[in-house]
Amino acid sequence: MKEFSLLLGGMAGDGIDKASLILARILNRLGYCIYIYREYPSIIRGGHTYSIIRASQNKITTHTNKVDCILALNQDCLSLHKDRLKNDSFIIYDSDAVKPEGLPLIKQLQGIPLDKIIKEEKALAVTRNSCIIGSFCKASGIKMEILEDVFKRNISRELDMNLKVALKGNENTKELFKLEKISERCFPIFTGNEAISFGLIKGGLNSYIAYPMTPTSNILHFLASLAEKFSLKVIHPENEISVMLMAEGFAYAGERVAVGTAGGGFCLMTEGLTFAGMAELPVVIILGQRTGPSTGLPTYTGQTELHFALNAGQGEFTRLVIAPGDAEEAYFWSALCLNLVWKYQLPGIILVDKTLCEGTYSFNIDAIENIKKCEPVLWDRKEQYKRYLNTETGISPLAFPSDKDAIIKINSYEHDEAGITIEDSVTTKDMCDKRLRKEKYLLEELIEYKPVRVYENANSTVGIICWGSNKGVCIEAGQNLGFKIIQPVVLSPFPKEEFKSAISGLKKIICVENNATGQLIKLIKYYGFDVDEKILKYDGRPFSLDELENELRKIL
Amino acid sequence: MKEFSLLLGGMAGDGIDKASLILARILNRLGYCIYIYREYPSIIRGGHTYSIIRASQNKITTHTNKVDCILALNQDCLSLHKDRLKNDSFIIYDSDAVKPEGLPLIKQLQGIPLDKIIKEEKALAVTRNSCIIGSFCKASGIKMEILEDVFKRNISRELDMNLKVALKGNENTKELFKLEKISERCFPIFTGNEAISFGLIKGGLNSYIAYPMTPTSNILHFLASLAEKFSLKVIHPENEISVMLMAEGFAYAGERVAVGTAGGGFCLMTEGLTFAGMAELPVVIILGQRTGPSTGLPTYTGQTELHFALNAGQGEFTRLVIAPGDAEEAYFWSALCLNLVWKYQLPGIILVDKTLCEGTYSFNIDAIENIKKCEPVLWDRKEQYKRYLNTETGISPLAFPSDKDAIIKINSYEHDEAGITIEDSVTTKDMCDKRLRKEKYLLEELIEYKPVRVYENANSTVGIICWGSNKGVCIEAGQNLGFKIIQPVVLSPFPKEEFKSAISGLKKIICVENNATGQLIKLIKYYGFDVDEKILKYDGRPFSLDELENELRKIL
């Protein structure tokens, strides 16, 4: 099979998350590439939650609405998702909890008495999902050795019990078909958050500071777990104001630092952000978008903070805003962003969303472009040190407290080259120019890294423009419908020329975004471009492949 | 004389501010219209500070670089401002503190020994400025009765001493010319901040909450002083986060409320702002711009928060952003803004700057257009109360805690009509549409109030577009050079059609702004317009009339 899609659903607290990762890794062993879409309410237990695990022979980074198989741990799972079934889909369900009623005509339906099995085996309730995984392996003809190996690597507590229960599930199921091994490749599988974390480490991270907030909390958790291994200082302070200002203290002292948050926390960081602009302190902010305004739907997705990221904070200064589209890009650009903010001494924002942060991807590190380590400009000790030396590029050489002979004065007021407060009109203008001048050089350097990406059918006259996590779904839809895809990855400084050449020759441009007002359209309009059509979705859910294809077909 | 301009300068702490207001009010008695420009450092005492008081037979809201007279209390005043002198200007200076050296050829130079006089009269040091005012009156032939009356109304402490000292100054000076009474009109004279305060009261303000921050602190001070008179609840809480959220508590309870701040404080309010968007709570924010980024030049001006105001906060919702251009507009639009946010239940921002807030204007209340009181839509008690009833206009009828039979549930999460948390995709989209739909109706209502203002030479083919405090200087320059002036007062929702017709027929459009990146240009580009030239100034100082005229001439 070229492609296979399965949905696992149950109650919050049923361990759906972990189980879907295990399922994905089992499919991975067959040589498939993986993408997992997770949907869960802002609830710890109870409430319906599910994952769609999609496996394909190609690299994919989106899910489909329709699935080949449903594994149902609760009744909601069948009632809510029955429209996703195709004619030849099959269902495995907990026959102790679920009644397979009101379903479309389904040939293959397999109940297993999970509660009963668990009671018999004296196992914990949460092993129900191991049991259904065992059952799925049988139904799809996957060898138990694979399951065993994946279980061993992924389950740390009560492994034997899980294996036993899985075996029971396996025994109680009949084989329906055979998912064969399609290749030898076997990539690591993890989330966008983990990719960002690795990218930051690659970029030389010394410290990560965050206050928990969906969808970026897991960066904090993951980096905290790696603190010893990579000599990281990971700190969770009292609130986001503290996060941002503490980070600026780190930057001043010469340590590479990143922070992570979502919209509400970012609001509280904006005063620190403009300070970083003024004081020329390098800090990377991971901003994970979710459905707003305000608390909104905290565990769902959205793309509504583009202009907030571009304009947050009083005053005008150069900032770097980057929106990667999948795990590999998240890794690459997070590393690069950390490098660049240190070279140019400014704040950088990695603008992501719940879809990317908590989506799970096959990750091929060898396919990632080389990241040149760009070193910051350091003080050469020749002249007396001036923190804000006004150079041609706007970049002042760096020194750090404890460096002999240097006196390093940071200032949030307008200041002279030495960092002493001034108020005269000439210095005010000069220093503003200095900070804005960096934009030009930064953009020149960014060009090397192709800040606007183009995919598929380069000769098509219809183009889709998109940003961030919509990359994957647009590429696949583009592939299927024969369109060109244009994805500006760098949003500030905006690579106008690259964007222009990317859209040149197009007769029709369609913009795809997860918001209600068309934020990317607004941005490109400022640079003199426009679109012909827009497809906007703002119900908290990302586009699925089939859904987007439908929308695109409607337009044409 | 049609016009007369004078500069009073000394050290911070010399009472320049108060003295210039008195001088202005004296000129006012002669029937002149007044504008005062103040420049002072972020310093309590010491440091040079000055005011330019301009008096004209026409309504003016800007100053000129060149002045007819300098009153110098310290040496800096002469050294820093000597280039402002014209051939027939005259100077009065403290001969005990100032040496009139290195000046251009000036015919009329009058020294008075202020220290000596003050010692003789056993007066306080701060009365030096009263003395020089007395001297000025003599030099310009203004009767002492006028001085006496203005002193009586404006000086509460040590009036007699001030009068005595002023008389001494008067006696020690010779008359140089005669400023005659040119009309009987005599408007009140006060700052933009005071105009905003009165406007809010006119709009029905019940409560004002703020944490002090230049340039809007004086709104807090002024309203606090009026609290008893207008039954206002004026509160200065622990920080700006508290300010904004406390205000939302007031709004929930049915009290009309406004808050005031500058960029740094606004950063801290953004989380509350998006909450107001989601929860549909009416709050007016007075946002006073100053030179950024970060602390910047806290007592100087700028226009750099337009896009921050338009985009602050996660998620998308309708907001009202208004930038009045002078004291009368500040009054009118502050009142209207409070009315409109209550009708449409959303946050409104009055975007001003140091120039407007702390500039001083002649204020003609009778010239102000009528403000229709638009009442909020109240619950009619017919159906069970639902706070977020989804109506055609998006406006849900209001009820307030303590209202019988209503249960009023406010929610920062996405919610159903009753205000209960939801996460389903249909309600999510519907509620987002509801909140955005209000924009259309709001804009329709705004059209009545001419959201884009046009001045001078309506038939000219050259147009200047400007916003906020640049209104006055652009109008005068336009008058002198024969241009049309276009001032969009409402910036969100943007009155696209009105703007279009305002610029139609123009051959050349010049944009004038106090920032480095052209923020208004960016905004109109999104709506498909563009400009031919721009004049940007970002050294913390506003344009003076002569300076702008020079810049305009360079372009043509």
Added chain:
Amino acid sequence: MIQKDLTTYAKNTWCPGCGNFAILTAIKAVMKSLIDEGLPFENIAIISGIGCHAKIVDYINVNSFYSIHGRVVPVAQGVKIANRNLKVICFEGDGDAYGEGLEHLIFAAKRNIDITMIIHNNRVYGLTTGQYTPTSPLGFKGKSTPFGTKELPINPLELMLSSGATFIARGYSSHLELLKKLFKEAIMHKGFALVDVLQVCVTFFNMYEYYNKTVYELKEHDTNDYNRALDKIREWDYSANSPIGLGIFYKKNASSFDDNFPKTIPQKEDEKDIKIKNILKDFV
């Protein structure tokens, strides 16, 4: 038209066994008794932050304000000052009240503003799935501190005492009757009242066994005596192993901030215009 039943149609999504249920039960009982005693139903306003605890406002059918993380206190102050007829009852998590928004709490205590704070102190961030909070014990292994915290908790009651709070109490989610008593007294107290409830989070920090062994109810404690209150409050520092007192620690009469504002008087438009014009005369 409005049922006196305090339940809404919202589905309760707390984990089975969560200590929040006890708080919900207790506060509804107290509200009912207040209503029976004559408090108009519509004069109750409840306010919550963001977190598991905060869902409580969805479950009680009275005026409510589901605010944002850490910001309950300023909202409550606004509501109370604007409408002094209201009984303003606040529900905040320990992350909310003692973390993100601690400053507001201290200032509200300082002002002795007449609101009631009920803190669902499960000593963990529940909704964001288990990080340490300002009251987690030293060495707590949460998701953000997998190797254990390196900082002592604060003692929120001690902080409240030194901030000027005039009613300070502690409850426990397994002592339902005491909770009802504390909530009622706190609401009736004129001034700033805080009840710190040891609310067990079964999923991320299950302390039932521990608390059941260590809690005791204060007996013969003089709630008017600052020093004794302090001693009792300092008996347990939220970290070390020591007896945990429940009940009212401190109580004091003092004037509240909200007593000091002019009443809003509706004003006719033309009267106001005249007033403004009169004041303008001072500016000539």
Added chain:
Amino acid sequence: MIQKDLTTYAKNTWCPGCGNFAILTAIKAVMKSLIDEGLPFENIAIISGIGCHAKIVDYINVNSFYSIHGRVVPVAQGVKIANRNLKVICFEGDGDAYGEGLEHLIFAAKRNIDITMIIHNNRVYGLTTGQYTPTSPLGFKGKSTPFGTKELPINPLELMLSSGATFIARGYSSHLELLKKLFKEAIMHKGFALVDVLQVCVTFFNMYEYYNKTVYELKEHDTNDYNRALDKIREWDYSANSPIGLGIFYKKNASSFDDNFPKTIPQKEDEKDIKIKNILKDFV
């Protein structure tokens, strides 16, 4: 290349007679003595907020960080954790430290992080021209409270004690020698140290006469005893008329938060790549 003179070319713009001059004089003297005793000059970092007090960083020729209003404490923690060789000395106004950013102060005390806080407590917002602060006395008539405040001040020392601060002292801008002593001890103290300086603002709240009558220096006070410290701290509540003790109120040894972090080890690019690739194997 660098002069050991601690003065910069910035023009001093404090009002004549301002208490800030004494703080500047005292801290420069202390810095000089520390440098003389062997502290490398470049290992000092000073941090300030925004306000009159904050200008001090412009006037001292050492590493400095002129931050934003109320946010000195998080910056200081970042600097200290990043580079433990530094002596991190912070200058904050009472508006800064006890108002806008009070929460940070409490958490830094809780963590007992090794920084020194010098609070220029003039009990007024100086730079914004005279509003009440959290330590202004009840009834204070400032620009935002023309009819007098209606709230009691906080006692910042009491709050610090209940937050876990391990060095708590009070100075007065007219007692220069004591200031020097307090600053030096605070800087040498390993852990969180706070010196509340009664710094007179001659322009907006001139308390010279009052303080001169009411202050006294603590004598034979046991700084290790929590209860005695508390008693002495509570002697004056920053509002009522009572004797005002100066000196060290409390001192304690305890481990600091900043001791707990891995040292940054520079890593070669290829070593890091290998390490990352190795970990990736766990994700299959």
